[in-house]
Amino acid sequence: MTDTHHPPLAVTVDLVVLTVREDELQALVIRRGEAPYKGRWALPGGFVQPDEDLETAAARELQEETGLPRERVHLEQLASYGAPNRDPRMRVVTVAHIALAADLPVPEAGTDAACADWRTVSDLLSNRTKLAFDHTQILRDGVERARSKLEYTPLAAAFCPREFTIRELRHVYEAVWGATIDPRNFHRKVSKTPGFVIPTDSMTTREGGRPARLYRAGNAQLLHPPLLRGTD
């Protein structure tokens, strides 16, 4: 702590905002209107302000991009990325976060940034698409974090509306993991894991057959035992 020389350096937050739409895992991206990487998709993000904590900055950016009420979104820090040339304009260290939310109306109402849109993760991570900066890597890391957190935390509920059926919860797992899950064993497991989901009185919400019970997210932080992906 002796250096008092400050070559220009900025700290930003970038967001991997994930949701499940149309039975697929999708991420929020913004089309860049200016160089560098003009025309490419990028993750939403922005500068950390002088009086802001990192999480506060991430929450503010999230609010600006999606307009979602803060309490309906799960937000957590992912990792920081600081390769010296990751932004050609200047040294920028970014603290990436992931945000998980239920299916959102449409992001069109982006305040300043050009056009925001939901794109499937499989599209964004395929060779067909190149995101701006190092955002492909950040997205990849964020998706992997989400995938593994579904195993041992009740985080899947963050992708659901406040009240949801077991079926909807299962669809989240299937979309995020890209696997199919036995509905009957899933039902038993979820309803028996303490604190995962809390049954409500309401039933209905038909999706075809017999009415399903509605549940709310429980207060467990960790799943005992975890729900594991197949050991493929």
Next chain:
Amino acid sequence: MTDTHHPPLAVTVDLVVLTVREDELQALVIRRGEAPYKGRWALPGGFVQPDEDLETAAARELQEETGLPRERVHLEQLASYGAPNRDPRMRVVTVAHIALAADLPVPEAGTDAACADWRTVSDLLSNRTKLAFDHTQILRDGVERARSKLEYTPLAAAFCPREFTIRELRHVYEAVWGATIDPRNFHRKVSKTPGFVIPTDSMTTREGGRPARLYRAGNAQLLHPPLLRGTD
């Protein structure tokens, strides 16, 4: 990305360097010689230089503090901490890393910083000790990361010399988790988990009774199945 105003802001790396000594989990700390927090223990760390990646900076600081060969240490990013007033002198965002290493000679040869020393984690996290800045929280998070990573990765081997006995590996688990483990079941589990450890030809290294086989770390990244802490 429109703001070009830069109130002074610095990015540092801080290190949670962990080892197992005397059957206890210990961390490397440095006594601060100057205000603020003069006289308190702090985690080693320093500024990220203009041309350095974050991991490079962490590796450099680690080298400066411990002199360890890079390949004998597991180094990974932990999380970033950026509360506006975490350092009273100026805005500092720190990217914390954890470093796991085998029992080290002695850290005395600290280059610039005052006196470095190994202290047990239980001491540093007890109410008797107050670390400088937010380092108590960083240490707590780093230890928790290490604890949980032992469950599902072969990381425990990072705390061992290059060749080690199953017994030594078990002592790592016992020290980090603060639990006792059945030696016989542990032996079976470790030697049967694919890629965890690789037997060598050498045996010996007596610790008392029958000679034990020496192993090297395998190349597995994930443990299937994981070794779980008791569901206490």
Next chain:
DNA sequence: GCAAAAGTGTTGGGAGTACACCCATGA
């Protein structure tokens, strides 16, 4: 009745725990 989804029962195998037991060394 029939299709479709919700939810429960049953069963066989695999993994974990507890612990008896044998092996190989030094003293």
Next chain:
DNA sequence: TCATGGGTGTACTCCCAACACTTTTGC
């Protein structure tokens, strides 16, 4: 020979995947 730790065998339990089966709706 005994003490000490290394390593294997075994029995019991529990969890989980697979799937048969019942329940409750709409058409």
